[in-house]
Amino acid sequence: MSFLLIPLVAAAAYALGSLSSAIIVSRWFGMDDPRTYGSGNPGASNMLRSGRKDAAAYTLAGDALKGLLAVWIAYAFRAMFDSVGDGIVAVAAIAVVLGHMYPMFFEFKGGKGVATALGVILGMSFWTTLFALAIWLTIAFKYKKSSLAALVAAACAPFLFFIIEPHHPKMGWALMLIAVLVLYRHKDNIKRLREGKELLIGETAKPLADNGQNEQAAAENAEVAAKADETVAATPAETAVTENADAAASETAAEATAQNAEAAVEAANTDNKPAEKQS
Known part of the structure; x- marks a missing residue:
């Protein structure tokens, strides 16, 4: 039974991640699809550019909650089946972020995984989350660019986890892979940052x-x-x-x-x- 558990949890985590909070919230509020304006990214930052702070807040909470729930579910199964160990948590973490980035319910056009990754880290380590969030806030307030803050925080998070939680290397490597995925999904942002064309936080988008x-x-x-x-x-x-x-x-x-x-x-x-x- 345990050898089937990891792929089943991975599939469930991917399906959970495929529930795009930005698109669901936009339809709920009667707003335009976030993939049609601004950066085209269905995430909290782009939702904020629509001028609806409440919609952006709901999106952020929903995306983070997906990551947190996926990790909690994996922890629950780990408690029932000792043989799976931290591997089931690591797989669930990667799967939920992949679901957010490439959602099967929305033509595989998803977000960049920052908020979902934050929820994953919160489920794994509170102190790692606290330090990563502090890094994000520092960069965001100084440069007013959400993408730059996300890139720096995502790059630092795995190393912070290895320092704070050295006894869970599988989770740390999962966070390392998630960081690489987040950086890859920000390739267009990196290009705009180099060209000086990146939108500021809250800047109204066309x-x-x-x-x-x-x-x-x-x-x-x-x-x-x-x-x-x-x-x-x-x-x-x-x-x-x-x-x-x-x-x-x-x-x-x-x-x-x-x-x-x-x-x-x-x-x-x-x-x-x-x-x-x-x-």
Whole structure:
């Protein structure tokens, strides 16, 4: 029985994690899908950008509760089956975070796992949670960027756990893997942080569709402006070519007129010579 327990708990934890709090809360409040505005992430930070602090709070609580419940369930089975040990807790922790990131109920388009990971850590070690939360708050208040705070806290959490709970290495390695997953899910945030384009905490976000249309319109305007500059630059040259062509045509016409005049004079002289001989 115990050899089936770990995969069953993992499946249950994944299903629990697949309940996306942000999407559920948005539907409850009649809000837009959080995947359609701001960063496109169905998480508490992006919910806050909608202007609904209550919705963001519910989302944060729901995501953290998922991680906490998954760990508690694993602890309960560990108490009943000693043979599974800490491994069942480690597997449940990873599974619930994966469920949040890739939810089977929402087209596998989920969040970045920060709040759910916080719930997992809370279930494993209160003091690790306290220190990790202190790191998050310090970075968040100083730089006003939730993603940066999450990246630093996620990177520090496994090492804090190894120091505070050295007798549970399997859980520590699970937190290490979760930290790697969280960092990977923040790859777009890392890019925006390097470019200085990352949104601040609570900053009002525009719909993703509008942002795309604005970028397209800007590109079209830039293309039109470039063509206008090319036209302006080409106009003097074209004018000079036209003037030169007109001048050449005038010279040609003048030469033709002179030649015609000379021919007429010669013809007149030729006609006069026979007349002189007859006289």
